[in-house]
Amino acid sequence: MSLDGQLPPKMRLLRAAAELLAKSAGAPVSTRQITQLAGVTAPTLYHHFGDKEGLFDAVVAAGFEEYVAGERDFAPSGKPLEDIRRMWDNHVQFGLNQPELYLVMFGNIRPENRPAIVADAEALMEEMLNKAAAAGQLNVQPREAARSILAANVGVTLMLIAEPATERNLELSTMTRDAMIFAVSAEPASGSAAGDSGRSSVVVAAIALNAALQASHSDQLSSSELKLFLEWLHRISASPA
Amino acid sequence: MSLDGQLPPKMRLLRAAAELLAKSAGAPVSTRQITQLAGVTAPTLYHHFGDKEGLFDAVVAAGFEEYVAGERDFAPSGKPLEDIRRMWDNHVQFGLNQPELYLVMFGNIRPENRPAIVADAEALMEEMLNKAAAAGQLNVQPREAARSILAANVGVTLMLIAEPATERNLELSTMTRDAMIFAVSAEPASGSAAGDSGRSSVVVAAIALNAALQASHSDQLSSSELKLFLEWLHRISASPA
DNA sequence: CTAGCACCTATAGCATCGCTATATGAACTG
DNA sequence: CAGTTCATATAGCGATGCTATAGGTGCTAG
Numbered sequence: 001m002s003l004d005g006q007l008p009p010k011m012r013l014l015r016a017a018a019e020l021l022a023k024s025a026g027a028p029v030s031t032r033q034i035t036q037l038a039g040v041t042a043p044t045l046y047h048h049f050g051d052k053e054g055l056f057d058a059v060v061a062a063g064f065e066e067y068v069a070g071e072r073d074f075a076p077s078g079k080p081l082e083d084i085r086r087m088w089d090n091h092v093q094f095g096l097n098q099p100e101l102y103l104v105m106f107g108n109i110r111p112e113n114r115p116a117i118v119a120d121a122e123a124l125m126e127e128m129l130n131k132a133a134a135a136g137q138l139n140v141q142p143r144e145a146a147r148s149i150l151a152a153n154v155g156v157t158l159m160l161i162a163e164p165a166t167e168r169n170l171e172l173s174t175m176t177r178d179a180m181i182f183a184v185s186a187e188p189a190s191g192s193a194a195g196d197s198g199r200s201s202v203v204v205a206a207i208a209l210n211a212a213l214q215a216s217h218s219d220q221l222s223s224s225e226l227k228l229f230l231e232w233l234h235r236i237s238a239s240p241a
Numbered sequence: 242m243s244l245d246g247q248l249p250p251k252m253r254l255l256r257a258a259a260e261l262l263a264k265s266a267g268a269p270v271s272t273r274q275i276t277q278l279a280g281v282t283a284p285t286l287y288h289h290f291g292d293k294e295g296l297f298d299a300v301v302a303a304g305f306e307e308y309v310a311g312e313r314d315f316a317p318s319g320k321p322l323e324d325i326r327r328m329w330d331n332h333v334q335f336g337l338n339q340p341e342l343y344l345v346m347f348g349n350i351r352p353e354n355r356p357a358i359v360a361d362a363e364a365l366m367e368e369m370l371n372k373a374a375a376a377g378q379l380n381v382q383p384r385e386a387a388r389s390i391l392a393a394n395v396g397v398t399l400m401l402i403a404e405p406a407t408e409r410n411l412e413l414s415t416m417t418r419d420a421m422i423f424a425v426s427a428e429p430a431s432g433s434a435a436g437d438s439g440r441s442s443v444v445v446a447a448i449a450l451n452a453a454l455q456a457s458h459s460d461q462l463s464s465s466e467l468k469l470f471l472e473w474l475h476r477i478s479a480s481p482a
Numbered sequence: 483c484t485a486g487c488a489c490c491t492a493t494a495g496c497a498t499c500g501c502t503a504t505a506t507g508a509a510c511t512g
Numbered sequence: 513c514a515g516t517t518c519a520t521a522t523a524g525c526g527a528t529g530c531t532a533t534a535g536g537t538g539c540t541a542g
Contacts, residue, residue: 009519009520025351026351028499030498030500031499031500031501032498032499032500040520040521041520041521041522042500042501042502042521043501043502043519043520043522044520044521045501046500046502047518047519047520051500052500052501099351103349103351107348107349107350107399108344108349109402109403110266110267110340110344110402110403111266111402111403111404111405111406115403118400144412144413144416147400147413148397148413148416148417150396150400151393151396151397151399151400151417152392152393152396152417152421154396154399154400155391155392155393155394155395155396155397155399156389156392156393156396158348158350158392158396158399159359159391159392159395161350161351162350162352162356162359163356164352165352171385172385172388172389172392175381175385175389176389176393176421179420179421179423179424179425180393180417180420180421180424182424183419183420183421183423183424184420229470232466232470250490250491269528271527271528271529272528272529273527273528273529281491281492282492283492283530284491284492284493284530284531285490285491285492286530287529287530287531288490288491289490292529292530293529293530
């Protein structure tokens with residue numbers, strides 16, 4: 001009805017679905033609404049997307065690419081940990097800007113459904129954490145750290161979405177963010193009398209070396225040697241604090 | 242059909258809904274399924290609960306009371322922070338035991354829908370944190386700490402639910418849990434750090450690890466393994482830029 | 483005992499939902 | 513121009529959430 005531009009119906013369906021999904025606050029969006037807004041009839045939808053969920057997945061995928069693009073845009077700050085902070089903030093902002101989309105992406109994930117997007121988000125975070133690890137700023141395995149940080153990031157975003165926009169307190173985000181990053185980083189942390197929270201420098205160095213090795217393809221060791229070497233490295237860096 | 246006990250229809254509807262919701266993995270549950278299992282016809286449902294969502298809310302409320310009861314059961318440990326750890330673990334376990342119920346409770350929360358349950362959960366956590374604060378073990382306001390911890394707790398639980406049960410790694414939970422508790426506790430801490438020492442390469446990391454390994458007698462590797470490991474480390478360290 | 487009354491439940495059906503069997507048109511290929 | 517493939521439309525099926533209406537059930541009052 002209003003999206004009758006010259007765009008191909010597939011695109012019009014995507015936009016219509018995204019638009020309806022965005023404005024209808026939580027209420028279910030019917031395929032008939034979508035097809036009508038797109039100026040198309042039902043079979044067209046099912047021809048292109050197979051399923052209502054297929055269409056929604058496509059919308060989510062598009063939104064996710066936008067999200068990833070936003071995350072990748074500002075990487076080049078020299079400080080990896082600072083980049084992770086911005087990544088966190090960007091994640092939260094994305095969720096608050098498009099709450100419905102975000103809820104579909106992260107609020108309804110079920111085992112068989114789609115760990116795909118979550119896995120991508122984890123990979124993105126891990127990639128950034130690898131730089132921190134290579135710089136010796138990481139206390140734990142990048143993968144574990146990425147999962148942990150992302151989990152907290154999602155939890156905070158969901159909680160912020162849940163409360164009315166007027167009384168959203170972003171301090172919840174920054175506080176949790178810094179708590180997670182601090183707990184994961186190899187910063188001084190020192191001075192604490194209780195002091196077993198920081199891990200030994202062996203572990204930190206091993207983690208750093210591991211990340212550095214995987215980043216640069218050193219040819220000082222044969223592949224079989226490297227394999228064993230990495231295994232030992234992993235054993236060291238996985239040792240309990 | 243099978244829940245024809247002498248229980249009143251209202252209770253039978255609740256149990257039928259809970260049972261169907263629990264076993265149907267994510268698939269939508271129809272009112273017809275529920276009423277049939279409860280041995281009741283449609284209007285009965287709407288007379289008692291007004292709405293399908295009303296019925297689900299009742300199920301959620303019942304489940305939440307069970308959850309709260311579980312949380313309150315073991316409070317009396319002398320150490321508040323230890324209690325919070327158990328509270329966290331109990332939360333995660335509840336989510337993993339009844340994933341569908343949990344997803345309805347925490348996965349779909351929208352501003353107008355029901356911050357009620359979340360608020361209750363926050364209050365529960367805050368109550369426990371107040372004891373920690375009274376003992377001088379807290380670094381921030383109990384309310385903020387409660388919100389932050391609960392957000393991370395929900396995020397972790399959702400992430401664990403999202404991945405197949407076979408490869409669930411509970412270490413994600415304990416790691417995030419301890420990170421949050423540590424960041425909130427009255428240790429020196431100081432959340433955001435700025436310290437960055439220059440970026441390091443494979444060589445630098447290897448040298449660092451070498452030094453660290455020789456300084457501390459790690460027992461993760463046998464002596465023969467360690468010897469070969471150090472040799473390789475040396476080879477890497479000696480490699481040209 | 484019966485009349486009234488509030489409560490609870492059943493019959494039947496509406497509007498809408500996601501989806502599809504089938505057919506028609508357009509566009510490219512030989 | 514014939515044949516094939518892709519894309520859209522017509523019409524309708526089964527299932528869904530929900531309801532207008534009516535029919536029992538148990539009570540207390542007369």
